[in-house]
Amino acid sequence: MQTKIKVELKSLYKIFGAKPDEMISRVKLGASKAQLLENYGHVLALNNINLSIYSQKIHVVMGLSGSGKSTLIRHINRLIEPTSGSILFDDNDILGMNSIELRKFRRFKASMVFQNFSLLPHRTVEQNISYGMLIQGLESDKLNRDTAKWIKRVDLTGFEKYYPVQLSGGMQQRVGIARALATDSQVLLMDEPFSALDPLIRKDMQDVLLGLQRELSKTIVFITHDLDEALRLGDAITILKDGRIVQTGSSQDIILQPADRYVAEFTKDINRGRMIKIGSIMDKKRDAAGPELDKNLSIDQALQIIDREGVSEASVSSKKNIIGTVTLSSMIRALGKPSENNPLDPSGANFVGYDKEP
Amino acid sequence: MEFLVEFPSMGSQDLRDLKKFIDLSFRNFSREYGGGIEAFFEPLLLFLVWFEKLLISAPWPIIIIVVSCLAWAGSKSMLTVLGAVLSFLVIGYLGMWRDTMSTLAIISVATFLCIAIGLPLGVLMARSNRMQSLVTPILDIMQTIPSFVYLIPVVMLLGIGKVPGLIAVCIYAIPPIVRLTNLGLRLVNKEVLEAADAFGATDLQKLFGIQIPLALPTIFAGINQTIMMSLAMVVIAAMIGVQGLGQPVLRAISNQYLALGLMNGLAIVAIAIIFDRISQKFGRRLQKHSDMNNAN
Numbered sequence: 100m101q102t103k104i105k106v107e108l109k110s111l112y113k114i115f116g117a118k119p120d121e122m123i124s125r126v127k128l129g130a131s132k133a134q135l136l137e138n139y140g141h142v143l144a145l146n147n148i149n150l151s152i153y154s155q156k157i158h159v160v161m162g163l164s165g166s167g168k169s170t171l172i173r174h175i176n177r178l179i180e181p182t183s184g185s186i187l188f189d190d191n192d193i194l195g196m197n198s199i200e201l202r203k204f205r206r207f208k209a210s211m212v213f214q215n216f217s218l219l220p221h222r223t224v225e226q227n228i229s230y231g232m233l234i235q236g237l238e239s240d241k242l243n244r245d246t247a248k249w250i251k252r253v254d255l256t257g258f259e260k261y262y263p264v265q266l267s268g269g270m271q272q273r274v275g276i277a278r279a280l281a282t283d284s285q286v287l288l289m290d291e292p293f294s295a296l297d298p299l300i301r302k303d304m305q306d307v308l309l310g311l312q313r314e315l316s317k318t319i320v321f322i323t324h325d326l327d328e329a330l331r332l333g334d335a336i337t338i339l340k341d342g343r344i345v346q347t348g349s350s351q352d353i354i355l356q357p358a359d360r361y362v363a364e365f366t367k368d369i370n371r372g373r374m375i376k377i378g379s380i381m382d383k384k385r386d387a388a389g390p391e392l393d394k395n396l397s398i399d400q401a402l403q404i405i406d407r408e409g410v411s412e413a414s415v416s417s418k419k420n421i422i423g424t425v426t427l428s429s430m431i432r433a434l435g436k437p438s439e440n441n442p443l444d445p446s447g448a449n450f451v452g453y454d455k456e457p
Numbered sequence: 458m459e460f461l462v463e464f465p466s467m468g469s470q471d472l473r474d475l476k477k478f479i480d481l482s483f484r485n486f487s488r489e490y491g492g493g494i495e496a497f498f499e500p501l502l503l504f505l506v507w508f509e510k511l512l513i514s515a516p517w518p519i520i521i522i523v524v525s526c527l528a529w530a531g532s533k534s535m536l537t538v539l540g541a542v543l544s545f546l547v548i549g550y551l552g553m554w555r556d557t558m559s560t561l562a563i564i565s566v567a568t569f570l571c572i573a574i575g576l577p578l579g580v581l582m583a584r585s586n587r588m589q590s591l592v593t594p595i596l597d598i599m600q601t602i603p604s605f606v607y608l609i610p611v612v613m614l615l616g617i618g619k620v621p622g623l624i625a626v627c628i629y630a631i632p633p634i635v636r637l638t639n640l641g642l643r644l645v646n647k648e649v650l651e652a653a654d655a656f657g658a659t660d661l662q663k664l665f666g667i668q669i670p671l672a673l674p675t676i677f678a679g680i681n682q683t684i685m686m687s688l689a690m691v692v693i694a695a696m697i698g699v700q701g702l703g704q705p706v707l708r709a710i711s712n713q714y715l716a717l718g719l720m721n722g723l724a725i726v727a728i729a730i731i732f733d734r735i736s737q738k739f740g741r742r743l744q745k746h747s748d749m750n751n752a753n
Contacts, residue, residue: 178655203657204657
């Protein structure tokens with residue numbers, strides 16, 4: 100399945116400081132973030148970012164604090180101007196827009212959800228949700244109808260007249276999400292939207308988001324520092340370190356083929372049995388004797404079935420077609436962590452049938 | 458040695474010439490343009506005279522009803538309304554009704570003028586750091602320079618009367634509204650403004666839809682201070698011919714009438730407290746969105 104590229108960042112650089120334009124040549128010649136800070140007092144926030152964000156997918160950008168992920172997402176709607184590079188949206192150059200075009204772009208094409216919610220404290224829940232539509236200049240009939248629809252959709256019925264301070268964090272962020280979705284823009288920029296919430300609420304909110312996404316199929320750029328969240332939500336995941344992209348791939352890529360020690364270190368504590376899908380580790384041979392298992396089953400689920408059936412291998416299927424084989428031993432090998440010496444070789448798991456589809 | 462003990466001043470003859478020169482040039486300036494400036498302020502004078510007449514000629518029960526409605530609208534507190542009505546009754550009973558109306562007229566107009574000039578000025582200051590560094594020292598001068606000093610040029614230009622009095626009151630009372638408007642706007646959460654940017658709001662939409670509403674409690678603290686300071690200027694304004702409660706106070710000072718001074722002074726205090734309570738409570742009610750308990 101080939102999907103369309105919605106947003107494309109090409110050799111994007113961002114340097115904070117007094118003379119970013121002079122520094123850019125040093126960076127392009129290979130000056131590191133530390134050197135730039137030490138010798139010239141400039142901060143290299145983004146270093147040669149090349150990223151394609153596909154239409155109707157959730158693209159997670161993950162990194163620790165200071166990795167430049169919040170800076171990155173703010174380039175897409177130009178809340179921050181790049182030092183050099185280009186940003187394409189549906190093949191239109193965003194950097195070429197004048198301020199009127201840019202405002203129009205922000206009103207109709209890309210809406211944003213913020214880490215600290217950034218609700219308007221003097222407006223009630225319904226007034227917050229309708230804010231984007233108000234700025235769009237929607238007529239009040241449609242505005243009121245849509246507001247009511249979104250209040251219902253994010254389960255805030257009865258709280259219409261409340262002010263943000265009166266709501267819990269999770270409820271506030273549901274207002275934030277509804278406010279962004281109500282503008283009906285195709286792209287949703289989410290800057291660590293759930294990081295300020297406690298773990299149980301965070302999980303709820305991830306479910307809310309996944310539910311909404313199944314229904315709406317937006318193009319979502321989602322920033323997080325939490326790997327579990329990234330693996331759970333991301334159709335594609337980009338890992339950022341010191342303003343540089345370390346790896347971009349599906350969750351299976353990140354777990355099974357970490358690009359370097361840094362990524363391997365990140366993924367070492369995850370629950371591999373639950374995260375790795377059998378489709379990612381299968382062998383392409385189609386001669387297995389055992390039961391037929393869907394390629395999206397996790398290793399844990401597959402092992403349970405194989406154990407119940409008392410067999411040692413199973414066929415892997417995609418939409419009822421047999422596409423490969425998994426064996427008990429290949430699954431157990433995949434559960435092992437990537438070896439310490441060579442993180443690029445995760446303990447000899449079989450990659451032949453490796454699934455490229457995001 | 459004499460050089461060190463005696464400060465090497467410019468010499469009394471030169472100094473006299475310098476002062477004479479300044480005085481003369483300002484006198485010439487006021488002779489030249491005084492008429493024009495007076496004409497410029499003519500509409501203000503007419504309005505002030507009309508408003509004062511309106512307050513004085515209106516039947517007193519109507520004034521008391523208006524004051525109590527204002528108190529209720531502002532404070533939503535029966536106690537404040539009761540206090541206001543009682544104070545006005547006592548003031549009237551003690552024979553200070555007419556002077557009080559004159560004072561009310563001038564502080565209302567002064568406050569209105571201060572808001573009309575100070576609010577936009579504060580907005581400009583909040584939007585530009587250069588504007589802020591330009592206006593702040595001027596505000597400092599306005600607040601610290603002894604009022605009598607700026608009374609001199611004002612009187613030279615416009616003579617004695619209501620308009621120079623009004624200008625003197627405004628010079629003294631306008632700094633708080635400018636400062637607090639600036640402060641309030643600058644204190645608005647940057648993240649909220651970023652969100653507005655992300656949704657494509659224009660500068661005006663941000664100013665009127667977010668910044669001013671969120672700064673309103675602070676702006677109101679400024680308005681409250683402006684009212685208080687214009688009341689404090691009533692006596693000094695009386696020195697250049699402004700009618701009102703300041704006149705009897707001045708008479709009391711020069712003739713050592715203790716009771717007269719006390720009564721009129723206390724009347725000013727009473728008006729000050731009433732307006733302070735009304736505007737403070739109103740300012741507090743503007744913050745209901747940040748107060749979890751009374752938002753409903």
